[in-house]
Amino acid sequence: MRRRIEPQATGNEPANKKDAADKTTPSKAEAKGRLSYTSVLINIGKFLLLIIVIPPFLNYASLQREGQMLLPKDGQIVDISLGQKMHLLCKGQGKPVVILDAPTGMSSDIWFHVQESLATLTKVCTYDRMGLGFSKRVMQNETTGTERVWGMSTTGRMVDDLHRLLQAAGISKPxxxxGSELGALNGRFYSHIHDVQVTDLVLIDPLPEDIFEEEQWKEYWYGKLLPSFQTRQFSAATGLSRMLIILGAMEPAVNGEGVTEEVVQRQKYLLSNPAHQSSAVEEHYFLNESAAQVRDITKFKPLSSRVSVSVITGDHFDKQIPEHLNQMVAKLQKKFLEESYPSANHIHIKGADRRMIYKKPSAIIQHLRRIVNQQQAKEQSQ
Known part of the structure; x- marks a missing residue:
């Protein structure tokens, strides 16, 4: 009987199997690692997509709702013809009417303290220049407006808008x-052209019209200040401004005691509104052209002696800029006042700068109340 011979295992077989197992194990680990790395990249991509898409979308949706809710209850949207509508807010009763024109790139809310106080004495009106606040800019192909004559966002255009606004709203004259800063340029232009409509011209922190001939000032304005507003415009367009406001990293200019919640919310809305911020950028960009227009108009048509001029300035034009620039502004202000308005009443507010409208409004209010009282007494005596 034959014996069955079983194949005997050699000593090399287990080693071969082990080698095969070792060869397959790293490939699986590598595949697992690649899969894990890819999933991380996908998750990062999704996160970035959410950051890029969701904030602007939520901001846009919020702006649509807030635009109707936050329109001042006492305000009115006035049709000034040429397809344009502007926001006008008047408070109080009586004569003479006081018209307040805001600094560069700012809405009418900046006058909150001044308007509230003066409204107990007479009628006080603020307005939003075209593109700012609730005065929405029309599309270029929807109007034959005066931007074709004066250029967009320049004093000539703004004065024409203001004149048509006051006419359409039936504001009593004179x-x-x-006006403050750019508003002061507008006030000067308006008073030289429509002198019979103005009894008193009050200039707060007026910018001399030849300031942009100084290279250091141009470098500051166009190299530092304008880019900061362009950044703010980008921040509003991407929804970042709204996030910064929610986190408390960005706050409205007008706040604190006596400021209503409505005003605070309205300013937050405008900080988040890219259309408003875009117009603010344009006003800063074209300010040199606005100054040139005022220089030309004051030479062409001197101010009537019937118009009384007051100038209100602080210790600095802006405490946050280098001192040599403040000194430059002060020197040029003095020169242009001596040349253009030698009989102007100059009021100095200690410790103030260009933010005095909302930081130190009481001094401005005191002077304006005095002017109103003088005009009211004059009217009663006639």
Whole structure:
């Protein structure tokens, strides 16, 4: 009987199997690692997509809702013809009417303290220049507006808009015209052209029209200040501004005691509104052209002696800029006042700068109340 011979295992077989197992194990680990790395990249991509898409979308949706809710209850949207509508807010009763024109790139809310106080004495009106606040800019192909004559966002255009606004709203004349910074340029232009409509011209922190001939000032304005507003415009367009406001990293200019919640919310809405911020950028960009227009108009048509001029300035034009620039502004202000308005009443507010409208409004209010009282006494005596 034959014996069955079983194949005997050699000593090399287990080693071969082990080698095969070792060869397959790293490939699986590598595949697992690649899969894990890819999933991380996908998750990062999704996160970035959410950051890029969701904030602008939520901001846009919020702006649509807030635009109707936050329109001042006492305000009105006035049709000034040429397809344009502007926001006008008047408070109080009586004569003379006081018209307040805001600094560069700012809405009418900046006058909150001044308007509330003066409204106990007479009628006080603020307005939003075209593109700012609730005065929405029309599309270029929807109007034959005066931008074709004066250019967009320049003093000539703004004065024409203001004149048509006051006509359409039926504002009593003559009135007291108050302007700060760019508003002061507008006030000067308006008073030289429509002098019979203005009894008093009040200039707060007026910019001399030849300031942009100084290279250091141009470098500051166009190299530092304008880019900061362009950044703010980008921040509003991407929804970042709204996030910063929610986190408390960005706050409205007008706040604190006595400021209503409505005003605070309205300013937050405008900080998040890319259309408003875009117009603010344009006003800063074209300010040199606005100054040139005022220089030309004051030479062409001197101010009537019937118009009383007051100038209100602080210790600095802006405490946050280098001192040599403040000194430059002060020197040029003095020169242009001596040349253009030698009989102007100059009021100095200690410790103030260009933010005095909302930081130190009491000093401005005191002077404006005095002018209103003088005009009211004059009217009663006639």
């Amino acid at each position: 009135f007291i015209l108050v």
